[in-house]
Amino acid sequence: MSAPEPSKTEQRKAEHVNIILKENVSAEYDYWNDVHLVHNALPEIDFDEIDVSTTLFGHRLAAPLVISSMTGGFAGGREINANLAKAAAEVGVAMGVGSQRAALEKPELVPTYAVVKDHDIPLRFANLGAPQLVPQEGKRAYGVDDARRAMEMIDGHVLICHLNFLQEIVQPEGDHRAKGVLDAIRRLSAKFPVMAKETGAGISRGVAQRLKGAGVKGIDVGGLGGTSFSAVEYYRAKKEAIDLKERLGATFWNWGIPTPASIQLASVGLPIVATGGVRSGYHVAKAIVLGASAAGMAKPMLEAAKESAEAVVRELRAVIEELKAAMFLTGSRTVEELAAQTAIVARPTADWLEAAK
Numbered sequence: 001m002s003a004p005e006p007s008k009t010e011q012r013k014a015e016h017v018n019i020i021l022k023e024n025v026s027a028e029y030d031y032w033n034d035v036h037l038v039h040n041a042l043p044e045i046d047f048d049e050i051d052v053s054t055t056l057f058g059h060r061l062a063a064p065l066v067i068s069s070m071t072g073g074f075a076g077g078r079e080i081n082a083n084l085a086k087a088a089a090e091v092g093v094a095m096g097v098g099s100q101r102a103a104l105e106k107p108e109l110v111p112t113y114a115v116v117k118d119h120d121i122p123l124r125f126a127n128l129g130a131p132q133l134v135p136q137e138g139k140r141a142y143g144v145d146d147a148r149r150a151m152e153m154i155d156g157h158v159l160i161c162h163l164n165f166l167q168e169i170v171q172p173e174g175d176h177r178a179k180g181v182l183d184a185i186r187r188l189s190a191k192f193p194v195m196a197k198e199t200g201a202g203i204s205r206g207v208a209q210r211l212k213g214a215g216v217k218g219i220d221v222g223g224l225g226g227t228s229f230s231a232v233e234y235y236r237a238k239k240e241a242i243d244l245k246e247r248l249g250a251t252f253w254n255w256g257i258p259t260p261a262s263i264q265l266a267s268v269g270l271p272i273v274a275t276g277g278v279r280s281g282y283h284v285a286k287a288i289v290l291g292a293s294a295a296g297m298a299k300p301m302l303e304a305a306k307e308s309a310e311a312v313v314r315e316l317r318a319v320i321e322e323l324k325a326a327m328f329l330t331g332s333r334t335v336e337e338l339a340a341q342t343a344i345v346a347r348p349t350a351d352w353l354e355a356a357k
């Protein structure tokens with residue numbers, strides 16, 4: 001008997017992973033280069049006593065790191081999630097799975113996410129798209145029961161509601177209704193610990209305040225500077241010869257609020273996760289000095305997970321070593337001491353902080 005045809009959602013998930021691994025999908029400018037930490041020529045601490053452990057949403061992590069929400073929902077997603085989960089458990093960092101809509105639609109896909117339960121990950125994030133929390137054309141809205149199923153599917157500690165309207169508007173089959181999304185997030189926040197997360201276009205001060213008012217417990221700024229979903233959808237539209245969407249993808253490739261600026265803008269008294277273009281432990285250190293509680297990495301983790309769980313462990317340990325080096329050179333023994341350091345912010349990121357307050 002031949003395997004059933006993959007659904008449109010499964011095909012899309014596989015295409016995203018393939019495009020991100022093969023094509024250049026990065027934003028053009030690296031905003032982390034605008035941020036500098038002040039060197040301490042007399043650190044007066046020993047490298048070996050540096051402690052990078054931290055607490056996020058009440059869970060103890062060996063380092064302030066999150067393997068960002070990426071995948072599940074197609075056959076190849078299971079192995080990627082298994083490799084990420086094994087490494088997250090071994091190193092002691094947090095991990096998210098990708099949007100679980102696929103498994104809510106098609107229960108056979110549950111194992112591609114639930115595989116993360118085989119590993120003792122200290123903090124697990126479930127994931128649902130915020131646009132799907134309101135009724136989109138011809139589709140039902142997802143609600144509290146769906147969120148409960150998503151959380152139970154992976155024994156999640158925190159539910160991520162991802163905001164991805166840039167992607168939806170460029171995506172050939174995207175959802176275009178945004179009315180009522182904040183209220184839907186409010187309803188879920190009354191039942192579960194929710195973290196709102198952007199996926200590459202950042203969170204402004206005003207949006208952060210509205211999310212806080214809706215009861216979310218944390219914000220992942222998912223800012224501009226790393227993987228651009230406008231770019232990803234550009235390649236999909238190009239392949240399918242959908243000219244208008246290809247053009248939109250190219251036009252909005254670099255749209256959004258840079259991650260380092262968004263950390264400061266979205267700091268409204270909730271824990272901040274800094275995702276978007278984080279490529280080293282030095283970037284993680286900069287994020288913490290700017291006000292983040294932890295930093296998230298997606299694409300570099302995907303590349304490693306395609307190879308093996310060991311490759312993910314190697315990447316995580318290298319990032320932690322870089323973070324420790326930045327802590328040593330700023331004289332910070334703990335993550336709290338690092339957070340109290342000063343960052344020099346140059347233009348254009350400085351312009352964002354000045355103009356978008």
Ligand SMILES: Cc1cc2nc3c(=O)[nH]c(=O)nc-3n(C[C@H](O)[C@H](O)[C@H](O)COP(=O)(O)O)c2cc1C
Pocket residue numbers: 016017020068069070071097098099127160162197198199200222225226227275276277278296297298299300302
């Ligand atoms: C293959 C892939 C799939 C993704 N799918 C999701 C998703 O389902 N939900 C979500 O919140 N973010 C998703 N993201 C966004 C990432 O979590 C992250 O915000 C973004 O890629 C920026 O991080 P990076 O520059 O380190 O890649 C995905 C990213 C990748 C690379």
